[in-house]
Amino acid sequence: MDFAKLSRVNINLLVTLQALLKERSASMAAERLNLSQSSISKNLSQLRHIFKDPLFHRTAHGLTPTAFALSIEPKLSTAIEAIESLFTQNDFHLSEYKGAFRLSMQESAFEFITAKLLNNLLTQAPGIRLDTWFKDTLSLEHLNQGLLDFVILPHDVGQTPNLGNYLNSHELYRDHLVCLVKDNHPVLKEKWDQESYLNCRHIHVRDNELGTPIFDQTLARRGLERDIAVQVPDFHSASSLCSQSDLVFTTSSTWAAYSCKVRHLTELSMPLPSSDVVYSLIWHQRSESDKAHTWLKEQIIYAATNLVATA
Structure with a gap:
């Protein structure tokens, strides 16, 4: 351990860096630490010299951390929490x-x-x-x-x-998947099976983060596909549209039970094999x-x- 090198690092600089990472704003970091913006700027300049990295880029929306700054944030938080624990009581009320x-x-x-x-x-x-x-x-x-x-x-x-x-x-x-349809949907008078399910048009809750659901991937491997008529960003919108149209909403049983209580919807079993949610x-x-x-x-x-x- 290079104690001589560590001795040249002011703890205030690390606290400033953590505040900047949390706030993404020099003015808000200054307010958080009860310092002037000029002090924050001076500390940031020293931090850039120490780490040999710009640490932040200024944008119209504030400060954007560099990849390096984000990579050291977990270690920085752990280090500051460890230092803080030296001066605080262990009790948490x-x-x-x-x-x-x-x-x-x-x-x-x-x-x-x-x-x-x-x-x-x-x-x-x-x-x-x-x-x-x-x-x-x-x-x-x-x-x-x-x-x-x-x-x-x-x-x-x-x-x-x-x-x-x-x-x-x-x-x-x-949870497991089920289907929702409006209370007077035509399929309620017919046999509910794979064929009737795939003959219907469907509502899908979009999730850009996860991509195509495993359920649809499984259908594709069998050469099958749902006819997605509408994609929506949230479950409430899907349930609302489902209650006012002939569209089918495939969702979790817990959400289906809730939706049936607050809207004119009927729950049907999933007529195809599916994985849990x-x-x-x-x-x-x-x-x-x-x-x-x-x-x-x-x-x-x-x-x-x-x-x-x-x-």
Whole structure:
């Protein structure tokens, strides 16, 4: 270990770098650290010299980290948390905690997981704040960039998302596919089988991150194909269109049960072989030592466990 080299690195510089990585803005980093913007600029200049990398590029939307800056962010967070632990108490009191968490998910996860645990979270940690987005707005890349704390991602079994080197995941629960049609759909008077399913036109929830569903890939290998009439970005839109048309919506049984309660829809079994849908909780390694983050992760996992138990 080169102690002489380490001695020339000011901890304030590393704290500035972490703030810039989190805020993506020199002015917001200055506000966060209670420093002037000129101090932030001076620290950034020294950091660029130390790391021999520009670290950030200025854009119309703020500061964009370089690939090198993103690559050292997990190590930087771990190092600063370790230094901070030298000067703080080990006790973590939920009732006194004040902080924000950023979660991204599909509506199905919001309805069945987040909404169910919300009251418990606010009771245990009344100072907590949750900022939520739908997955088509912010997702895995934003988790890598530090703009999110968690992503709840639905995907087919066998359709594992590319998590890279710094993202961890935990399977929350599994579900199976069913079909939704409007209450007076013509197929309800006929035999519901593979032929009638493929003769219908369909609604599909688009997911640019995962690509073609395993279900459709399996159909293609058998020389079959669904007739996708409409693609939509979210489950609510799909259910709404399904209830007002002759289109079929293939979705999870949990979402189908919910949709049938709030719309004029009927659930039908899936007449073709299909894989289960998996809901995975994903987070970045930078948060592994954060006690508040670990607590919230455990609450989400517990809520999903209860969902399975009561299904």
